[in-house]
Each structure stands twice: as C-alpha cells, then as structure tokens.
Amino acid sequence: MMLTRRAALAGLAGVATLGALRRPSEPDVVIVGAGSAGIAAALTAQAAGLSVLVLEAMDRIGGRAFTDTATFGSPFDVGCAWLHKADDNPYTAYARAEGFTLQAHEYDLERVWLGPEPTPAHLVNEAEEAMSEAIMAAPADVAASTVVDVASPVNEAAGDYLGALDMAVDLDELSTFDYANADDLAPNFLCAQGYGSIVAHRGRGLAVRLNTPVRHIRWDGPGAVVETDAGSIRPRAVIVTASTGVLASGAIRFTPDLPAATQEAVADIPMGMLAKIPLQIRDQRFGLEPFTDVLLARRGRRDLYFLSFPFASDLMVGFVGGDLGWELSAAGEAAAVDFATQGLVEMFGSSAASAVVKGGLTPWASNPWTRGAYAAASPGRYAAREALARPVGDRIFFAGEALAGGLIQTCGGAFRTGAAAARAVQAVLA
Numbered sequence: 001m002m003l004t005r006r007a008a009l010a011g012l013a014g015v016a017t018l019g020a021l022r023r024p025s026e027p028d029v030v031i032v033g034a035g036s037a038g039i040a041a042a043l044t045a046q047a048a049g050l051s052v053l054v055l056e057a058m059d060r061i062g063g064r065a066f067t068d069t070a071t072f073g074s075p076f077d078v079g080c081a082w083l084h085k086a087d088d089n090p091y092t093a094y095a096r097a098e099g100f101t102l103q104a105h106e107y108d109l110e111r112v113w114l115g116p117e118p119t120p121a122h123l124v125n126e127a128e129e130a131m132s133e134a135i136m137a138a139p140a141d142v143a144a145s146t147v148v149d150v151a152s153p154v155n156e157a158a159g160d161y162l163g164a165l166d167m168a169v170d171l172d173e174l175s176t177f178d179y180a181n182a183d184d185l186a187p188n189f190l191c192a193q194g195y196g197s198i199v200a201h202r203g204r205g206l207a208v209r210l211n212t213p214v215r216h217i218r219w220d221g222p223g224a225v226v227e228t229d230a231g232s233i234r235p236r237a238v239i240v241t242a243s244t245g246v247l248a249s250g251a252i253r254f255t256p257d258l259p260a261a262t263q264e265a266v267a268d269i270p271m272g273m274l275a276k277i278p279l280q281i282r283d284q285r286f287g288l289e290p291f292t293d294v295l296l297a298r299r300g301r302r303d304l305y306f307l308s309f310p311f312a313s314d315l316m317v318g319f320v321g322g323d324l325g326w327e328l329s330a331a332g333e334a335a336a337v338d339f340a341t342q343g344l345v346e347m348f349g350s351s352a353a354s355a356v357v358k359g360g361l362t363p364w365a366s367n368p369w370t371r372g373a374y375a376a377a378s379p380g381r382y383a384a385r386e387a388l389a390r391p392v393g394d395r396i397f398f399a400g401e402a403l404a405g406g407l408i409q410t411c412g413g414a415f416r417t418g419a420a421a422a423r424a425v426q427a428v429l430a
C-alpha cells in the first residue's frame, strides 16, 4: 500500500505528504532540510509507515551535496566529491546499482611545491602521518596546534593539509579529540557523474516542498508547530537537519528556546570552511596525469591544493580551507580565481595564466542555508557533539553531518544520522 501511494504522489510537483491517513498539514514528522540527512530521514520514516513532509529552504534537494553540470561542460561537485569509507558508505552500493561510475582515489599528495620549489611529496605525506599520530595520542582535548610542531616548511605544509584542507579548520581551531575520534576514511572513491548527482538520485521522487524555509518551531504544546512563510504544519515530531551554522544564526526560532545545553552545543561546533576554486584549463595539462594530487604550500597558511583534471575533464579543482577559505570566500570569485591562477603560475610558469579560460568559487560561506562547509568542534568542546545529538522534549530530533560519530563532516555519515533520527522518531511515536 505504501508503494502504491508513493508511486501516485511521486509524480506530483510541489507538495505532498506520504504515508498514512493524517492530513497533509498534520504529518507524523516534518523533516527540515533535504540534504543527505533529510533524504535518509524521509526514506527511513516512510519505510516505517510514517507520514512525512520535507521542507527545504533552497530550490533543490541535496544541500551540500550538489553537482553542477552546467558551468564547465563536465560535472563539478560544488560540495562533497569523495565517497569516504566507500566500503561502508550508504551511497556506494546504491551508486553502483544505479549505473554511476566510481573510481578509487586516495588523496595522498603526489606533487608538492614549497613556495616555488618542487619538493618530494613523500616528505609532506610522512610529516602528516607523524602529525596525525601525535594528535591522536593527545591525552586531552586541546588545540591540535599545541601538540605538533609546524616550524619547518614541510611540517607547516603537512599541518595545513591535515587541518585547513581536510578538517576545514586551522590547527589552532582543531580539537584533538574531534580529530582522534574521526574514522580513517579510506577507501575513497570519486564519481564521474558527481557525488551530488548520486544524492539527488537517491532523493528523487521524494515529496519535498522546495523554497520553503522553516522560520519557527513551536514545541510548547503537544507535538510541534512548524511555521513557514506559506503557513503552519502540525507534526507529531520534527527532524532538524540544518547545519550548526544555520542553527547558530537564529534563522530557525524555537519556542520555548532550545535547552541551554543544546544551544551551547551548537555554539561549540561551529562551521569550518573548505572552498573550491575550479579552474577550466584549455590546451594544457602541465605534465599532470588525471587525478594527480598537487599541493602548493606557502608560509603563513596560504596553501592551495589541486585535484588535477578528474575523469579527464579540463578542470584543475583548487581547494583552500580554514581561515584562508573564509578570507577568499569573502573576497569573492574574481579574487579567488586570481589567487588560484597565481598558484598555477607559481608552479608552472607565467604561461599557465593564459591557459585558464574560466574559474569559479563555491558559495558555502555566503549561502544562508549552510553558512560554512562542515562543522568542527572547538578545542576542548568535543563533548558538544553528544549534547547536540540529544532529542528535545521527545519531539525535536537533530541529524546531519555534525552528529555523524566517526563519520563527522561526511555525506555518508550525514545519511546515517538521518536514518537514525527517523528510527528514533518511530520509536517515540509508536
């Protein structure tokens, strides 16, 4: 019966609730956000027979999983690209079954420049390995910068690669416990059609009300009242998947206020920044094979990582993270593209500049519905992740990458949290 109802509603544009007999304005559960966590929550809740309404602020599903197929003539992942822990990732088997092309790709550095000097990449990889061990051995939850030595150029490069370019925060903002409790993410796969395309495919047919920001969640009576510009919905429970950046911004008002412990937890897990600066390159490959991992490391945390020409595309995908990521995001696309182009010139000579025909900058810093790339607990605040995972009043459940345990910061981890939140709702409503 569920299947019939799903099939009938899947074709309707715009709004629908799925499942049982409750009125559309009174579903069992409202899910705030149609990113990876929201999609998983909706699929899981529906499968459990609950009626579901998904409200999404943006004009598309996927959230921080989004593949742009229009700008460069080849798929470009604006958000997540690597299927981390691919042998245990909820998207891997799905992608294979649905005909997506996956390719194993670890991101050990292959070409490194320290300033203008080409340097053996293994030196930085080994330094990063040693640094990683030192951070994991830290007996207390402190800033990673206090347990590693970044005095040498090689160590500084390794620290920037591990911190800003992976965890999206510089080492002085990286919690040793956050890092130590994160899983080793190998094996890693890339997808020719884009990770965002897989996520959108997974969510296709789900009934989602797009362009519908949730402004206010009341939980002062039975169930909840979820207010949008288009009216109110009265579910029995709410799953909130908005990023900690969105939650901290106050874009969703709660009445009564969320408990102090929840609010503190949100503040203690702020968003980090990873920005991509894709450069489209014509008639030039700089001697790089497709997928080569390149690091241009500079003193003073001005590092640029490039994923070279993935899937034989003509893109050098630049990445900047941490404070530099925020800085260039604020500076805007032209300044960021210029920064990345200058990086190519530094490595490959002045003719590299004329090979760049188009560039871009990912908008996660300025997007009001993300307000950053992914969340990183502040040093000393690792326990906040557990505090935020606690449901409020048995009616408000949180999900999303910030709560993904060993898979924090990842799209696959976010999916798992959405499914878990839906199961928790099912248990409460049973």
Ligand SMILES: Cc1cc2nc3c(=O)[nH]c(=O)nc-3n(C[C@H](O)[C@H](O)[C@H](O)COP(=O)(O)OP(=O)(O)OC[C@H]3O[C@@H](n4cnc5c(N)ncnc54)[C@H](O)[C@@H]3O)c2cc1C
Residues within 6 Å of the ligand: 032, 033, 034, 035, 036, 037, 038, 055, 056, 057, 058, 061, 062, 063, 064, 065, 078, 079, 080, 081, 082, 083, 084, 212, 213, 214, 215, 241, 242, 243, 246, 251, 252, 274, 275, 276, 362, 364, 369, 370, 372, 373, 374, 399, 400, 401, 402, 409, 410, 411, 412, 414
């Ligand atoms: C540049 C970049 C690179 C990344 N690389 C990788 C990678 O290679 N591999 C990987 O696994 N992960 C990567 N990630 C992280 C990954 O994209 C995220 O962890 C994951 O997509 C988060 O999913 P989510 O469902 O938790 O949150 P989101 O995707 O943010 O979903 C939340 C949704 O809620 C919506 N929303 C917010 N507020 C409201 C509101 N008030 N009302 C209604 N809707 C609202 C948002 O619009 C959004 O669609 C990357 C992220 C970035 C930014």
